[in-house]
Amino acid sequence: MAQYMLSVHGNVDEIAADTRTMEELQPVFEAVERFNSRLREEGAWVFAGxxxxxxxxxxxDNTGDAPIVTDGPFAESKEHLGGFWVIEAADLDVALQWAKEGSQACQGKVEVRPFQVEPDA
Structure with missing residues (x-):
């Protein structure tokens, strides 16, 4: 089975402006946990965070003469990675179905990308 990363992206401005209380967010957390449980039960779960x-x-950045360490993200962007799942799926269609369910659970956009296949040694 192939592995896929389902990454959740959020708009930084929208996240900063989000004024929902923990009580209002609780249904989202519960929906994500139900989704996580389904992934585990179906044997698709590898890792999430x-x-x-x-x-x-x-x-x-250690690509030059000396490493440079800076505060902040690498890319200046309006959207940033907020979390992810790594799953195993038979094919892209199955991964996309999981992504649809994950997107609904977390109430965010989910990008699906396959991992590179490692060549046999």
Missing amino acids: GLQEITTATTV
Whole structure:
């Protein structure tokens, strides 16, 4: 089976302007946990995680003469990665179906990308 990354992206401005209370967010958390449980039950679960706010990012660039470490994200963008699932699926169609369910659960856009296949040694 192939592995796919289902990444959840959010608009930074919308996230910053989100004034929902924890009580209002609780149904989203519960929907995501139900989705996670289904992934586990179906044997598709590999790993998942939510990320801290983009303001916590640190970028490391060691492509020159000396490493450079800077606060903040690598790319200046209106959208940033907020979390992800790594799943196993028979094919892209199955991964897309999982992404549809994940998008509904987390109330966000989900990008689907296959992992590279490692060549046999």
